[in-house]
Amino acid sequence: MNLVQRYAKNPILTKEDVPYAVATVHNAAVTKYGGKYIMLFRSHLHNGRSIIGKAESEDGFNFQVEPAPFMTPSDEPEFQEYEEYGVEDPRITFIDDEYLITYSAYSKNGVRIGLAKTADFRKIERIGLITQADYRNVVIFPEKFNGLYARLDRPHSEISPWSIWISYSPDLIYWGKSKLIMKPVQYHWDEMKIGPGAPPIKTERGWLSIYHGVFPTMDGSVYRLGVALHDLKDPAKIIGVGDDWILQPEEVYEITGYVHNVVFTCGAVPEDDGTLKLYWGGADKVMCAGTANIEELVDLCLNNSRPAL
Ligand code: BMA
Numbered sequence: 001m002n003l004v005q006r007y008a009k010n011p012i013l014t015k016e017d018v019p020y021a022v023a024t025v026h027n028a029a030v031t032k033y034g035g036k037y038i039m040l041f042r043s044h045l046h047n048g049r050s051i052i053g054k055a056e057s058e059d060g061f062n063f064q065v066e067p068a069p070f071m072t073p074s075d076e077p078e079f080q081e082y083e084e085y086g087v088e089d090p091r092i093t094f095i096d097d098e099y100l101i102t103y104s105a106y107s108k109n110g111v112r113i114g115l116a117k118t119a120d121f122r123k124i125e126r127i128g129l130i131t132q133a134d135y136r137n138v139v140i141f142p143e144k145f146n147g148l149y150a151r152l153d154r155p156h157s158e159i160s161p162w163s164i165w166i167s168y169s170p171d172l173i174y175w176g177k178s179k180l181i182m183k184p185v186q187y188h189w190d191e192m193k194i195g196p197g198a199p200p201i202k203t204e205r206g207w208l209s210i211y212h213g214v215f216p217t218m219d220g221s222v223y224r225l226g227v228a229l230h231d232l233k234d235p236a237k238i239i240g241v242g243d244d245w246i247l248q249p250e251e252v253y254e255i256t257g258y259v260h261n262v263v264f265t266c267g268a269v270p271e272d273d274g275t276l277k278l279y280w281g282g283a284d285k286v287m288c289a290g291t292a293n294i295e296e297l298v299d300l301c302l303n304n305s306r307p308a309l
Pocket of ligand 1: 027259281284
């Protein structure tokens with residue numbers, strides 16, 4: 001049974017829909033703002049570096065792209081040196097009446113995570129670079145825990161397989177109390193590396209986290225999506241991780257593109273009727289959407305589990 005139903009008219013956004021020159025449209029964050037869906041998507045420019053564009057939609061599937069890019073590498077002194085090679089893979093979290101945007105900042109010094117905020121998706125203010133090198137995939141929870149912000153992230157290490165960690169912060173600038181909470185499983189679809197995907201979604205039975213897992217093959221790596229459920233009060237505690245993937249590259253636009261065999265998510269929108277709109281980049285080239293039943297994803301975490309560690 002397919003837990004994620006692909007939207008019939010995928011891909012929902014491609015470079016042809018963008019009014020400035022880009023090679024790709026992928027790995028987008030999506031949220032609701034002012035009754036509309038806002039999408040912040042990554043695009044490779046023709047020099048191979050990435051910027052972030054913005055699109056809006058009434059229904060979550062048909063998006064209109066703004067005439068100019070939304071975020072390009074900063075020229076503010078604090079950020080310039082660390083964003084020189086581009087900004088990538090945004091995620092959006094709504095908390096304290098503001099939208100927080102995390103993104104990967106690439107430079108000769110490695111990849112760090114930048115944090116910016118906006119109240120209206122017009123004016124954007126950078127808050128800080130909230131990791132050292134080399135980190136990617138930072139997703140911030142939409143609620144605080146004992147007065148602290150919480151985030152999932154994925155540091156790179158030569159010693160340990162690339163795994164999911166949690167950290168906390170009183171002010172979004174200083175992060176600590178870091179702890180490894182989930183690892184890849186050997187000879188399993190996520191055995192090579194895992195990373196947080198969409199910011200966690202609150203359900204009655206726990207925080208649902210949609211993550212990506214990578215499997216190495218003779219034909220390169222395959223990126224798939226899976227689910228994990230975190231305790232509502234203590235997000236460092238993982239109650240269950242679904243043993244099976246929920247989405248893998250199967251359609252032409254997922255199998256072939258800029259990087260083949262990739263489905264990669266940076267955002268999902270829960271709806272009042274218990275469904276989820278899931279968004280993913282297909283083969284690092286186009287944006288795709290699908291729907292899932294939130295309770296079925298939670299069931300997978302609880303009834304067909306593999307160990308988190
Ligand atoms: C990861 C990141 C993602 C990308 C994925 C597949 O390492 O670079 O942005 O979607 O690889 O190429």
